């Protein structure tokens with residue numbers, strides 16, 4: 001179901017005490033909102049995040065997951081492990097995973113399948129590099145990312161998928177896609193999904209924008225018709241900024 005979402009991806013930030021402090025600040029300042037609010041702390045703090053947030057309307061989600069169910073994969077985390085601590089949603093395909101850990105579309109197919117098989121919802125990230133945009137290749141690049149990783153799905157699988165368009169040139173750079181650029185790409189993404197899976201799926205899928213969203217630009221971006229919220233990095237690390245972004249939706 002299409003819904004408004006504000007998700008904070010904390011990346012490799014916040015140790016245990018910092019995690020508890022930020023969550024308590026969020027609890028203290030959380031406004032009443034129609035949006036779903038999510039936070040993605042690092043793996044080692046997921047369990048404590050659930051403990052701190054018990055009874056509060058903030059979903060704890062994971063930043064990544066291994067594609068195999070279990071086995072000899074030192075340092076990795078399985079879908080079942082995430083489920084066992086209460087996680088119901090996992091971020092997959094983030095550009096930092098693609099760039100620094102070599103995650104390919106092919107690998108992401110396996111991760112998507114494993115997540116869905118374990119009843120995990122997915123926030124699926126994708127987006128073009130600067131050179132794709134400057135060369136005018138951004139639409140075909142985004143279309144290929146969707147096609148390669150998600151076009152094998154069944155219509156029913158889309159109940160468990162949220163899309164997060166994150167132009168790589170806007171992540172952590174302070175450079176944001178303009179609201180018009182975001183809307184143009186989100187409309188293209190929605191049409192791409194509708195053309196492949198039908199208009200019901202296209203209409204219902206939530207599409208988040210990510211890339212240097214901050215209190216000063218969130219409202220303008222979120223106001224666009226095909227933007228259903230944001231996946232927030234840096235600004236999610238400060239309670240006041242994250243709360244301001246939630247208020248902007």
Ligand SMILES: O=C[C@H](O)COP(=O)(O)O
Nearest residue numbers: 009171172211212233234
């Ligand atoms: O997952 C979040 C995105 O990578 C955006 O990060 P950012 O808000 O720091 O640009």
